[in-house]
Amino acid sequence: MRIKLTSIMVEDQTKALKFYTEVLGFQKKHEIPMGEFRWLTVTSPEGPDDLELSLEPNANPSGKSFQEAMFAQGIPMAAFEVADMAKEYARLKGLKVVFKGEPAKMGPVSIAIFSDTCGNLIQLYQKL
Amino acid sequence: MDQNKFERLCRARRMLVELGEEARPLREIAREAGISPFHFIRQFEALFGVTPHQMRIRARLDLAKVLLAAGEKSVTEVCMEVGMSSLGSFSDLFLRRVGVAPSAYQLRARSMIVVPGMLPEKLFPGCLGMMGQLPASAFRNFEEARQA
Numbered sequence: 001m002r003i004k005l006t007s008i009m010v011e012d013q014t015k016a017l018k019f020y021t022e023v024l025g026f027q028k029k030h031e032i033p034m035g036e037f038r039w040l041t042v043t044s045p046e047g048p049d050d051l052e053l054s055l056e057p058n059a060n061p062s063g064k065s066f067q068e069a070m071f072a073q074g075i076p077m078a079a080f081e082v083a084d085m086a087k088e089y090a091r092l093k094g095l096k097v098v099f100k101g102e103p104a105k106m107g108p109v110s111i112a113i114f115s116d117t118c119g120n121l122i123q124l125y126q127k128l
Numbered sequence: 129m130d131q132n133k134f135e136r137l138c139r140a141r142r143m144l145v146e147l148g149e150e151a152r153p154l155r156e157i158a159r160e161a162g163i164s165p166f167h168f169i170r171q172f173e174a175l176f177g178v179t180p181h182q183m184r185i186r187a188r189l190d191l192a193k194v195l196l197a198a199g200e201k202s203v204t205e206v207c208m209e210v211g212m213s214s215l216g217s218f219s220d221l222f223l224r225r226v227g228v229a230p231s232a233y234q235l236r237a238r239s240m241i242v243v244p245g246m247l248p249e250k251l252f253p254g255c256l257g258m259m260g261q262l263p264a265s266a267f268r269n270f271e272e273a274r275q276a
Contacts, residue, residue, distance in 0.1 A: 046208055
């Protein structure tokens with residue numbers, strides 16, 4: 001058993017693909033039409049090579065309530081590791097990404113939280 | 129964005145997706161957020177990816193889909209319930225955004241096998257469930273996919 005696929009719920013798959021590739025810099029791996037929705041996954045060019053993140057349509061009303069409540073409480077739905085927080089923070093700010101505050105040192109990591117514009121807060125972290 | 133503004137925008141979103149008798153006009157919601165209308169729209173969009181207006185439309189369509197799929201209400205009743213007064217505008221909006229007319233959507237939902245009290249999975253997927261319908265190629269690993 002291994003971890004090969006994880007997922008995040010997104011409000012609009014077209015917008016999500018744009019944000020996760022053009023802004024975050026991930027690469028599209030699969031885009032397979034499934035009726036109203038798509039099987040849509042991205043990978044990171046920084047690896048691991050075959051670990052996919054599925055951008056799941058957030059169509060289910062229960063999912064929406066959950067996502068909205070977590071967002072309002074400031075709770076991130078995923079965390080991505082970065083090598084250089086200051087650089088990544090500046091790069092994303094330059095692309096108009098909204099952060100909840102500046103990167104902050106918390107114990108063994110530096111963290112920063114931003115909105116993915118698809119209904120989620122995402123945490124970036126750098127191991128110090 | 130500071131915590132206070134973040135909270136006010138989240139509260140505004142909460143109010144925008146409220147559609148029942150408690151639904152409040154956009155202008156009032158913007159005023160309550162305490163941010164100038166121009167900045168309210170801009171910052172709301174930066175945080176949520178859509179303008180306040182689009183957020184309300186999305187909420188209307190979301191609710192309409194659930195009500196239509198449940199099949200207990202007519203298209204006209206659904207139109208009223210999501211807070212739209214014109215059936216024509218509602219149908220146009222639904223068709224444009226969902227790709228089928230409300231009546232066709234309702235028919236489609238009716239033809240699906242549904243556990244009583246649940247929504248049809250095809251219209252409201254738990255998305256990892258779609259895996260079973262994927263072609264085998266979706267499961268190639270990265271190296272295989274690159275070589276193909």
